[in-house]
Amino acid sequence: MTHRALIVEDSDAWRQILTELLEDAGLVVDIATDLEGARALMRAHPHRIAVIDLSLAGRDHRNRDGLEVLAALQRHAPDCQAIMLTGYATVDVTVAALREYGAVTLLEKNRFSRREFKTLAQSLLARPDAQAQDQAQARDNAPTNGFEPLGLRALLVEDDAGWRDLLAELLADAGLDATSAASYGQALIALRDHAFALAVVDIALASSLAPDANEDGLRLLARIRARGVPVILVSGVATPQRLDAILTNHAPAAFFEKQAFDRRAFRQTAAALAQPPSPSPLDALSPREREVLDLLAQGLSNKAIAEAL
Template sequence: MVSVGLRVVLADDAVLLREGLVALLARFGHEAVAVLGDADGLAAATREHAPDVVVTDVRMPPTYTDEGLHAAIALRRDHPRLPVLVLSQYVATAYADTILAATESGGIGYLLKDRVLEVRDFVDAVERVAAGGCVIDPEVVRHLLARRRSPLGRLTPREREVLGLMAEGLSNAAITRRLTVSEKVVGKHINAIFTKLDLPPSNTDDHRRVRAVLAYLRGRGVES
């Protein structure tokens, strides 16, 4: 994972939060190369600075509804490999569904603003997304699980738990620590998930992880 030197384009209408994020990123060796108070300038700033990752709020001027979300989707459409982390004040699973539906690859994240207070978690999320990972806020994952029947009925409860932790962006080692089992056991669960989701081997397991998480959170194959 990238640990230092990320170039970030940041958009948030709240001045104090915006400046706090700039300072926080700098503390961990990253640079906010463009800082915006609305979503209108995101496309131009991205073209100008070619950032490693874009971090944008969902709700911004002029209507304070979903300008940032639509700007993020447009960025991914025009720059499919551009990592984008979307911040939201509230748990809105529809926003998570929308941003996930706009991508077939990694480098995407949806995080609640409360997570910024957990400094290391926020910075880890930025770095994971910049490195091509898929990071969904744990609280959003819980709401998604509660809202719909699992689209992955073939998975065991433990496999669903492992996949939920993968959706939070946890590595195999982190899942091992969370579940207090061996890394070998976690690896077996993940291989079973890939098999049951009909995800054939690819060049890297990272790609299959992203596809598994996207399939899970987007509800592909939900049984009626």
């Protein structure tokens, strides 16, 4: 039997995130953006889980329509397990949601973890009856999101901490172990010390030389591709003309724009592109010998290499 989840959220971005996570858990998702829409869906379908935003009036942080949705759930669907979601949590609101309105928990958006949410959803699905518990156990034993653990390493080069965390989590969902680097230099060291099945590289990596506009990611792309590693480029700043030139001249295996980022497509692309590193004579070199080889590749003289070491 397929179960349903109800999302009541006025933010399109959060609706997308929550829908993806609940569908990954095997639920059919119904979506409402306000109190009246939520009431209509409650009357139309039974729901196992509901995820409800506290404020359903855009930027009006005083709005508490989410509590009214919880009250409606208590009347129309007392067996539905509700999660309250908010960006403006207070002690009073938390106590009211949990004690008076029956939410099983309250999650803060600024501390939201996709992995913890998926674990929470699975635990809620396991609660009501033996059949549901058996189904949840089967999901727990299955690979997350349908991807088998690949046992492969991916290089993630991203200077924005928020994007770095998100991309690392998506790579893990795709079965890849991410090694993260926040700069061109950190990425070079990672390339020296490890073999990678995939690389995800942001075009612009802030540096002391060009903190506002640089394309260290493209310099790095050439080094990575020389090792036969497929590269996914991501960017949030390039103009259409610059993107045309990048895709023509550098030919990454895939490209994602941050402004229109599709999490599911990224996971699928990462899993499809990852390939075991080919054996290389360089694997026999020590880290010190690899460092010397990298300096030689940069065109340094013996004297300059000696000074660098």
